[in-house]
Amino acid sequence: MMPFKCNAEVRGNEKITGDIWRLTLEVPALARVASPGQFVMAKGSKGSGPPLWRRPLSIHQVLDDARIQLLIKVVGPGTEFIAGRRPGETISLVGPLGRGFVLPEQSGNVCIVGGGVGTAPLFYLTSRLLGGSVKPESVKVFLGGATATDIMVLAKDFKALGAPVEIATDDGSAGYHGLVTELLNRLEPGKSWRVYSCGPHPMMKTVALYCLDRQWPCQVSLETLMACGISACLGCAVPGRGPTGLAGGGGYLHVCKEGPVFEAGEVAWEL
Secondary structure: OOOEEEEEEEEEEEEOOOOEEEEEEEOHHHHOOOOOOOEEEEOOOOOOOOOOOOEEEEEEEEEOOOEEEEEEEOOOHHHHHHHOOOOOOEEEEEEEEOEOOOOOOOOOOEEEEEEHHHHHHHHHHHHHHHOOOOOHHHEEEEEEEOOHHHHHHHHHHHHHOOOOEEEEEOOOOOOEEOOHHHHHHHOOOOOOOEEEEEOOHHHHHHHHHHHHHHOOOEEEEOOOOOOOOOOOOOOOEEEEOOOOEHHHOOEEEEHHHHOEEEEHHHEOOOO
């Protein structure tokens, strides 16, 4: 389905941490067609004022085929404007955009690996997985953050879906003291896992290479700078692999259109 422009009414605004907010938006037309891993471009100002470019935000959850949720980390005036919207106000959106996650047709072992605000699209994905062919006992969710404050609320939300959750924090304030990628070593040996990941690029690189080494299917949702969301500005390009990718003698992958979700082997992680 082609993306469209719409005004979404704010129904709720929840503070997750000091700089992360979760908005609930009433937008039935978009909610009915959005897939896990897709995103929207949200206008970060009123009228024609700055900033001029929209901000890319992953679809965090879809509720009742009428509402969507967005997870926003405030990093500048655009995201500050969006995070500051209150119930009854509207936000201009363009979406749904991009290529989302491919869900398995059959049950199997699934591992979700998220880092910080990168967990945003993984929540909707996990909701759909557990509502489909995947059994809760076959799922592992590994979430990482700098501190317990960064991740505990989201971990609680994942647990409410029925998914087993393990946490890693950089400072050891909750769960495992270390990198979330180190939790991959806890996956049962001898089993094959389907892995989904989103978070900081170094984290996803580690996850991708870990899975490629074991020949496990792995999908990653890349986060890049993005101005248009429709592959016009070319600002979201990343080096690709294969016959059409840079590492294979070709060029770049455009995250907004060909992604943001890619098979791990499509990305040239070493470049």
